[in-house]
Amino acid sequence: MATAVTNEVIIDWLARFHDIVAKQRAYLTELDSAIGDADHGVNMDRGLAQVVEMLQRQATGPDASTGALLQHVGNDLLTSLGGAAGPLYSALFLGAGAAAGERTRLNADELADSLRAGLVELVRRGSSESGDKTMFDALDPAVEILRKAADDGAGLGPATAAAAAAAVTGREATAPMLARKGRASYLGERSIGHVDPGAASATMLVIALAEAVAQE
Structure with a gap:
């Protein structure tokens, strides 16, 4: 089990994220068909495949900055992911990378700080709040629990x-929830009763992180 998030863990994280999304592509499409454009599964699968391919070509020596790699991911996501998800996932990684700075490894505490900074950037880009029925509703509690676990002295594995x-x-x-952001908000009360596709893919992101940490 990894004791810190390194460049190798990040690359594995994104590869696992893509694997989960590829396997659950139809599920994401089904969710997005109910309250969106029915393209979230396709966009996530295709875009992440491109990001993973670019990361496999990225030279990441032992002294490379983890912050720089996270920002590299953020830039790749912006150009590769289609739909509304691209700028939001990009903002998350760009913010996390800026907070990670020149570190080459992140412990649980530093990872929590970085992901919180990424969420701040995501909110700045998407103006999301808790209860809006967006990816923020999955990511915010995840980062909150990560922070609490780190403060309690939990290792990276249990925390993730x-x-x-x-x-x-x-x-x-x-x-x-009643959707208050994005295309789903146009449906009004008809958005109630459906899991948000962005929250679903964001959950896959966090699951992939935990799996990458556990596998290392």
Whole structure:
């Protein structure tokens, strides 16, 4: 199990994220068909495949900056992911990378700080709040639990596992919500009863992180 998030963990993280999305592409499309444009699964699968391919070509020596790699991912996501998700996922990684700075490895505490900074950037880009029925509703509780676990002295593995569980809970909590952002908001009360596709893919992101940390 990894004791810190290194460049190798980040590359594995994104590869695992793509694997999960590829396997769940139809599920994401089904969710987005109900309250969106029915393209979230396709866009995420295709875009992440391009990002993973670019990362495999990226030279990441032991002294390379983890912050720089996260920002590299953010830039790749902006150009590769289609739809509304691209700028939001890009903002998350760009913000996290800026906070990570010149570090070459992130412990649980530093990872929590970086992801919180990424969420701040995501909110700045998408103006999301808790309860809007967006990816924020899965990511915010995940980062909160990650922070609490780090403050309690949990290692990186238990902290990211707890974050993944919190993301799942946050994702499921979007179903009864009334959408207040994005295309789903145009449906009004018809958006109630459907899990938000962005929250679903964001949960996959956190699950992939926990798996990458556990596997290292």
